Amino acid sequence: MTAGLRLEVTGARRVVVKVGSSSLTTTAGGIDPATVSRLVDVLAAARGRGAEVVLVSSGAIAAGLSPLGLRKRPRGLAAQQAAASVGQGLLVHRYTEELARHDVVAGQVLLTLDDVTRRSHYRNAFSTFAKLLELGVLPIVNENDTVATNEIRFGDNDRLASLVAHLVHADLLVLLSDVDGLYTADPRDPGSTLVPEVRSFADLAHVRVGSPGAAGLGSGGMQTKLEAARIATGAGIPVVLAAAEQADAALAGERVGTLFHATGKRRSTRLLWLAHATEPKGTLLLDPGAVRAVVERRASLLAAGVTGVIGAFTAGDPVNLAGPDGAVVARGLVNFDAGEVPQLLGRSSHDLKRELGAAYEREVVHRDDLVLL
Structure with a gap:
């Protein structure tokens, strides 16, 4: 029964x-x-x-x-x-x-x-x-x-x-x-x-x-x-x-x-795993446009949308992505060391490739390595 x-x-x-x-x-x-x-x-x-x-x-x-x-x-x-x-x-x-x-x-x-x-x-x-x-x-x-x-x-x-x-x-x-x-x-x-x-x-x-x-x-x-x-x-x-x-x-x-x-x-x-079994090693601060791109369009995070960096991490580490108000909106695996990020802030992929080389044209966090929280 x-x-x-x-x-x-x-x-x-x-x-x-x-x-x-x-x-x-x-x-x-x-x-x-x-x-x-x-x-x-x-x-x-x-x-x-x-x-x-x-x-x-x-x-x-x-x-x-x-x-x-x-x-x-x-x-x-x-x-x-x-x-x-x-x-x-x-x-x-x-x-x-x-x-x-x-x-x-x-x-x-x-x-x-x-x-x-x-x-x-x-x-x-x-x-x-x-x-x-x-x-x-x-x-x-x-x-x-x-x-x-x-x-x-x-x-x-x-x-x-x-x-x-x-x-x-x-x-x-x-x-x-x-x-x-x-x-x-x-x-x-x-x-x-x-x-x-x-x-x-x-x-x-x-x-x-x-x-x-x-x-x-x-x-x-x-x-x-x-x-x-x-x-x-x-x-x-x-x-x-x-x-x-x-x-x-x-x-x-x-x-x-x-x-x-x-x-x-x-x-x-x-x-x-990325959402629930990792501890973030740092935080990337995003401008409003980048927040919309990541959250609404599920797009990759580009250097142009990053306004700041907090913490010490290396490429491949999990990091939080936070909006202008500090609220965490996502977590992802970062493609750069923390020490490299400041020179990338707010810059287009095209400019980075021309000035720093092809290795810097890639996304800061690729959408396949990113999860919304």
Whole structure:
């Protein structure tokens, strides 16, 4: 019986499910076997209904705390990486054992930011996921915390999940959390109410977002989940945010948690990365005409429209493009070093070619390397 079910969920052929640390581990830091077992049962049931499932699982650092005698998540990067090194093996071992009960093979996929930022890397990552799913494997994804630097981080696994959903061409992203959806304010506030559906992020102007969970095991709060939902829905992928305890109902299409409807169309992974997985190294200031050309006509940025430069960057780095009022309108990969830009300001491509050579005739940012924000 499908009456009343969410068609975005029941019709999804490929689903990415993300579960957070606080939903998998005890307050002491160890993996909760019963919780993992229940989650695996739900994922197996979804596969039984014909869906392909990719799991993005936090919990490696948290799982490593107890074996290392640590009482809480360490702040230092080296200690976090040590905990992840111990905990990742324990986490995947637990998943492997539980999935074996359903005759499902688990496959570990550890990603770094390079895997979605470098073209050759994400093509290879997509091929790996495609082959795993073709072979009937359930991929278990986490960030490669053990070797990453502080910039390693996608920021959190919510954002990682949204980028993975795009990478694997998912039809649905399900974010499982320690709260049962998006509320108008802190769920503990008496007047706070659940937001069952979000059709546009403009609808959330009056929503007050809280802080990370009190247990201190997770790295993200509701803000990171909203950002993940914004990334996925903007790329044409609907998102369900629900409590881990509601996983079965959420994946069956029942109206639990919050459904974020798709707001855009799928775009290239490269542009998705540029918009959501990069930190700008500087800013190019544009005159009004250049802003219109970039925003309205989706044109390349030429030197003639650039009025100023901020920051230190090299050719190929991501930079923000801002209008006269300082408002950022786009982000792109710049074709010149920061030190070269001042001599280009306001000058035509023809003049630059004549005076500086053919290498300076090219666009400051080509439209194929530019995304509107």
